[in-house]
Amino acid sequence: MSYAEIVEEQKTYFNSKVTLDLNYRIKALSQLKETIKTFERDIFQALKDDLNKSEFESYSSEVGVILQEISFTLKQLRRWAKPTKAKTPITHLGSRSYIYPEPYGVSLIIAPWNYPFQLCLAPLIGAIAAGNCAVIKPSELTPHTANIVGQIIQRTFPEDYITVINGGVEVSQDLLSLPFDKIFFTGSTRVGKIVMKQASEHLVPTTLELGGKSPCIVHEDANLKLAAKRIAWGKFLNAGQTCIAPDYLYVHQSVKEEFLSYLKEAIEELYGKEPLKNEDYTRIVNEEHFERLSSFIDDHTVCMGGKRSKDQLMIEPTVLTPVTWEDSIMKEEIFGPILPVLEFRELSEVIHNLNNQAHPLALYLFSNEHDVQEWLVNETSFGGGCINDTVYHFASSHLPFGGVGASGMGAYHGKASFETFSHQKSVLKQTVLFDLPFRYPNIKNGLNKL
Numbered sequence: 001m002s003y004a005e006i007v008e009e010q011k012t013y014f015n016s017k018v019t020l021d022l023n024y025r026i027k028a029l030s031q032l033k034e035t036i037k038t039f040e041r042d043i044f045q046a047l048k049d050d051l052n053k054s055e056f057e058s059y060s061s062e063v064g065v066i067l068q069e070i071s072f073t074l075k076q077l078r079r080w081a082k083p084t085k086a087k088t089p090i091t092h093l094g095s096r097s098y099i100y101p102e103p104y105g106v107s108l109i110i111a112p113w114n115y116p117f118q119l120c121l122a123p124l125i126g127a128i129a130a131g132n133c134a135v136i137k138p139s140e141l142t143p144h145t146a147n148i149v150g151q152i153i154q155r156t157f158p159e160d161y162i163t164v165i166n167g168g169v170e171v172s173q174d175l176l177s178l179p180f181d182k183i184f185f186t187g188s189t190r191v192g193k194i195v196m197k198q199a200s201e202h203l204v205p206t207t208l209e210l211g212g213k214s215p216c217i218v219h220e221d222a223n224l225k226l227a228a229k230r231i232a233w234g235k236f237l238n239a240g241q242t243c244i245a246p247d248y249l250y251v252h253q254s255v256k257e258e259f260l261s262y263l264k265e266a267i268e269e270l271y272g273k274e275p276l277k278n279e280d281y282t283r284i285v286n287e288e289h290f291e292r293l294s295s296f297i298d299d300h301t302v303c304m305g306g307k308r309s310k311d312q313l314m315i316e317p318t319v320l321t322p323v324t325w326e327d328s329i330m331k332e333e334i335f336g337p338i339l340p341v342l343e344f345r346e347l348s349e350v351i352h353n354l355n356n357q358a359h360p361l362a363l364y365l366f367s368n369e370h371d372v373q374e375w376l377v378n379e380t381s382f383g384g385g386c387i388n389d390t391v392y393h394f395a396s397s398h399l400p401f402g403g404v405g406a407s408g409m410g411a412y413h414g415k416a417s418f419e420t421f422s423h424q425k426s427v428l429k430q431t432v433l434f435d436l437p438f439r440y441p442n443i444k445n446g447l448n449k450l
């Protein structure tokens, strides 16, 4: 069957209205959860084969996140899907106002390789919850996981409801040329622009979950030891191949040396003295990215780490300093286990420099001072973030997750996922008991008789 025929069949399925039934959606999510549990060991193996992910990381950042998100959605879905009453202005006397969420129809989900299981299925939960059909296009760079995602979907759903289409750039472009009703794209800012251009052909509503350089600021009053541990975790998780990993550090000059000594301890505590021999350390996705990341190490002053193994495609947790805004590593998203460290004297200098950059997907600040926290949050724009932590905001179903500006548009997770895949249909229910004359021309004031 051609891709166009698959989409056509899904449109027919959607138009049959079966997905409008809430019980149908609830059953679909429950079945998805059960199949994922059945395939748990295969998912771990696929993630090991694709990226050398440990079982711990595979569960905590991929499978567990999805199971939790499905459970959360199952608990809330009946409430989210109800039409909600809105206020009615005095000018509309006699009428009542409602908002009905309705599914868009057939959605296209395009996913990247860095969390290849989670980033295919997290949007799918929203698509199902809102009553859509879906085509998923996993990343071609993580073929084992793409294959398991395909098996899970095939085992759980008929193809005209939800299906997986595997392939690379060409397949992705072919799919983007079709008249989907919703596109949910996760990937780079560069490809996000291509997706949006293609989506404009059919005026398809589009959510873009993109990347960027997420700063992490360590102020002089921070709890340095704790900050070092939480930063080391968030940065080197998945070998730095995390869209919301701290891309670079901005540390107050007066505490930089002390902080770096804690950071060294934290890295050793998490990955051992020889991370390249750690069987649980994630590898770089392919040789091209390995070479790209290696050149950053070659071009800068290494403060910690720096060793690599081309055979294993592994790079030690690496810290670079001194670094300036003019250095090559500050010109693009790093997306690997390399952490440049800049220093500052005044927070106003940090804010000024951040506001000269594209809006990042995440921002992290380590400071115990309430005024400093509020100042930074209010003076800068970013997708989301944490105060005194890194990455953790991602794992809350209560917080909408998404970027702003170059880091994306739209958000998902929890209720935001349901809303992302729904059109909000506004309906005014007008009284027929009387008719206010003010809006009509040439009619005297007062109530008109019907």
Ligand code: NAD
Pocket (backbone or CB within 6 Å): 110, 111, 112, 113, 114, 115, 119, 137, 138, 139, 140, 167, 168, 169, 172, 173, 186, 187, 188, 189, 190, 191, 192, 194, 208, 209, 210, 211, 212, 242, 243, 244, 333, 335, 361, 403, 408
């Ligand atoms: P990518 O943009 O290269 O690819 C993403 C998807 O788009 C893949 O499925 C790929 O096949 C497809 N694709 C690639 N080129 C295409 C083209 N020219 N036309 C149409 N489709 C195309 O991204 P990636 O390398 O897989 O992932 C890394 C990027 O994703 C990073 O920038 C990272 O920050 C970002 N990311 C963002 C989030 C988020 O939630 N915001 C999550 C993970 C990754």
